[in-house]
Amino acid sequence: MTEDAIHRTVEAVWRMESAKLIAMLARMLRDVGEAEELAQDALVAALEQWRANGVPERPGAWLMTTARHRAFDRLRRRRVGERVGEQLAHHVEAHGDPGGDPAAALDEPIADDLLRLMFVACHPVLGTEARVALTLRLLGGLTTAEIARAFLTTEAAIAQRIVRAKRTLAEARVPFETPRTEELDARLASVLEVLYLIFNEGYAATSGPDWMRPALCEEALRLGRMLAELIPSEPEVHGLVALMELQASRAAARLGPGGEPVLLLEQDRARWDRLLIGRGLAALARAEARGEALGPYALQAAIAACHARAAVASDTDWARIAALYDALVQLAPSPVVELNRAVAVSMAFGAAEALGLVDALAGDPRLAGYHLLPAVRGELLQRLGRAGEARAEFERAAALTRNERERALLRGRATGCDGGD
Amino acid sequence: MRVMVMVKATADSERGVMPSPELLAAMGRFNEELARAGVLLAGEGLKRSALGCRVRFSGSHRTVVDGPFAEAKELVAGFWLWQVKSLQEAVEWVRKCPNPFPTDCEIEIRPVFEAEDFAPASTDPAARASAG
Numbered sequence: 001m002t003e004d005a006i007h008r009t010v011e012a013v014w015r016m017e018s019a020k021l022i023a024m025l026a027r028m029l030r031d032v033g034e035a036e037e038l039a040q041d042a043l044v045a046a047l048e049q050w051r052a053n054g055v056p057e058r059p060g061a062w063l064m065t066t067a068r069h070r071a072f073d074r075l076r077r078r079r080v081g082e083r084v085g086e087q088l089a090h091h092v093e094a095h096g097d098p099g100g101d102p103a104a105a106l107d108e109p110i111a112d113d114l115l116r117l118m119f120v121a122c123h124p125v126l127g128t129e130a131r132v133a134l135t136l137r138l139l140g141g142l143t144t145a146e147i148a149r150a151f152l153t154t155e156a157a158i159a160q161r162i163v164r165a166k167r168t169l170a171e172a173r174v175p176f177e178t179p180r181t182e183e184l185d186a187r188l189a190s191v192l193e194v195l196y197l198i199f200n201e202g203y204a205a206t207s208g209p210d211w212m213r214p215a216l217c218e219e220a221l222r223l224g225r226m227l228a229e230l231i232p233s234e235p236e237v238h239g240l241v242a243l244m245e246l247q248a249s250r251a252a253a254r255l256g257p258g259g260e261p262v263l264l265l266e267q268d269r270a271r272w273d274r275l276l277i278g279r280g281l282a283a284l285a286r287a288e289a290r291g292e293a294l295g296p297y298a299l300q301a302a303i304a305a306c307h308a309r310a311a312v313a314s315d316t317d318w319a320r321i322a323a324l325y326d327a328l329v330q331l332a333p334s335p336v337v338e339l340n341r342a343v344a345v346s347m348a349f350g351a352a353e354a355l356g357l358v359d360a361l362a363g364d365p366r367l368a369g370y371h372l373l374p375a376v377r378g379e380l381l382q383r384l385g386r387a388g389e390a391r392a393e394f395e396r397a398a399a400l401t402r403n404e405r406e407r408a409l410l411r412g413r414a415t416g417c418d419g420g421d
Numbered sequence: 422m423r424v425m426v427m428v429k430a431t432a433d434s435e436r437g438v439m440p441s442p443e444l445l446a447a448m449g450r451f452n453e454e455l456a457r458a459g460v461l462l463a464g465e466g467l468k469r470s471a472l473g474c475r476v477r478f479s480g481s482h483r484t485v486v487d488g489p490f491a492e493a494k495e496l497v498a499g500f501w502l503w504q505v506k507s508l509q510e511a512v513e514w515v516r517k518c519p520n521p522f523p524t525d526c527e528i529e530i531r532p533v534f535e536a537e538d539f540a541p542a543s544t545d546p547a548a549r550a551s552a553g
Contacts, residue, residue: 012509016458059513111457218504222459229457252536271536275462275502 001054010047013059018043018141021067023113026176028071032120033166036138038074042067114139115230116176118223122191125172130165131194132201137162139226140219150201150216191227192240192297195220199244203251217248228283238287239298245280246304249273260405265313277308296332299324318348335364336372343376351383371400375410382417391417423462423533424503424511430470430496431522435489437469440521447519455503460514464501494527508532 001009018039025035042063056062121134136142136150144162148155179187202216224241231237253267262268284305287298294302303324310316325341338361346354358377367373378393394414398407440448455461467473471489490496499521505511511530518528 008507008509009513012507012513015506015510016513058517060517218506222504225459226457229453229459279462 003051006047006050006055009055009059010043010050013063014043015141017060017063019114019117019139020110021063022138023117024064024110025067025071026117026120027113029074030176032138032169032176038070039067041070111230112178114226116178118191118227119179119187120169120174120176122194123169123174124187124190125174126165126168128197130161130168131190132197133158133161134165135194135223136198136219139223142219150213188234188236192236195224195227196240203247214251217251220244221248235287235290235292236295236297238283239295239301242280242283242287242301243297243304245276245283246301246308249276249280249308261409264307269312272308280308281305294327296328299328299331316347318344322348335361335367339367339373339376346380351380355380355384369400371397374400378413387417422505422507422535424505424508425531425533426501426503426511426515427497427529427531428499428521429527429529430493430498431524431526432493433522433524434498435469435493435496444519451518455514460503460505462502462504464499466499467497470496502533
């Protein structure tokens with residue numbers, strides 16, 4: 001095997017196994033930072049060994065066994081009396097001898113470990129950026145360089161963010177445990193928030209010429225699908241997965257030939273990904289299966305599903321979308337959601353009715369500087385035949401957006417108003 | 422990237438020999454592992470080719486040919502669609518797959534075309550014109 005081939009194999013195996021590896025080590029060592037360090041050591045050992053002796057039949061199992069031996073060594077070296085001995089005995093008892101087949105013996109606990117790792121990486125003691133970086137690093141198996149590239153920052157900045165996050169976790173003595181029932185909702189919300197942040201960072205870059213960073217979307221989706229398997233009893237997990245699947249299904253249709261954004265209603269629906277739509281609708285059905293009121297992610301997914309189900313834009317069930325937005329406004333009040341509701345109302349019941357809703361939002365300080373407010377208002381005014389006012393709104397929106405491609409699109413709409421004047 | 426992973430048929434699968442309960446259980450566990458890793462998008466097992474047919478195209482003619490078809494190892498007995506980061510990752514997953522048949526067999530991995538693969542063509546006016 002060539003050096004290059006071994007590298008590729010190691011990289012692939014790392015991607016597949018690193019989260020499990022770190023999760024298992026974190027349970028054994030009770031320290032996420034140390035766990036990651038040992039996992040890295042095992043990777044380095046793999047590279048050396050496999051270079052010399054070839055890649056083993058089951059590289060994942062090899063990594064697990066090697067890492068586990070090292071963790072046992074470290075536990076032994078800690079030697080804080082009886083307690084470690086007991087812990088060790090407990091591990092051997094619960095998970096079999098370290099020399100055995102780790103993949104088989106550890107299957108079930110590994111699922112629990114992964115879930116714990118997810119909760120710890122998204123622990124509220126950490127800031128949002130730290131949670132995002134740590135999640136991508138520990139669960140996504142991304143390198144510091146990859147994370148830095150995705151977030152348009154330097155490798156050093158990300159490395160430092162991760163080091164600090166691990167230190168914060170250690171200092172706060174965050175236990176490597178699944179949250180207790182009474183904190184589960186809040187802790188799960190934190191995990192879902194992080195995944196959706198990662199997804200959105202990939203879906204629509206807020207600045208720069210890069211409209212999409214598909215790798216982040218894919219990673220968020222992968223982690224979401226993983227979470228849905230680990231904790232299938234939580235409807236909002238399925239809600240978030242449904243939302244991400246449905247949004248991702250439109251990825252290919254969101255860009256025109258010149259890389260410019262294409263609005264949802266103008267997208268070529270033949271380019272929507274039917275496989276992802278099917279998965280999204282299935283995940284939504286799982287979220288709805290309990291018959292409980294839908295959470296905010298599931299509601300947003302239900303809205304996205306209305307679009308996905310419409311074969312052509314004119315088939316869209318706007319009255320249902322408006323009703324879903326009503327529910328969302330109740331559950332998660334936000335001026336952005338109200339703005340979206342106004343758009344749905346305009347489609348279902350007319351621009352005049354919606355304009356009143358939008359005007360009511362105009363003074364909201366939380367929307368000051370938000371380019372979509374004038375963009376929507378411009379759209380409504382244009383439909384009401386008030387071209388001059390519409391143009392002014394589109395121009396305002398163009399000046400506010402930070403996305404270059406979107407700015408071009410809005411300028412074009414402003415210019416397009418001239419004909420109607 | 423998305424890949425299609427095809428389990429090629431064997432003489433046994435073409436005779437309609439059903440997999441053993443042990444193999445079904447092992448495949449079930451493998452599928453679970455794929456799902457839990459967020460890799461599995463879709464997958465199905467296919468019935469033997471004797472139960473299928475082919476539609477042969479020749480100019481404007483269409484001819485239906487009923488199965489079975491020869492060359493079992495060129496036929497597909499089942500497939501998955503996976504979301505992976507690289508072809509190598511798909512290879513490593515396939516290596517973990519339980520052997521699908523008691524006899525020698527093959528699993529083929531093929532990358533799926535992505536939207537980006539068509540991007541250059543869509544900016545080329547000539548290609549766009551010919552595409553309709």
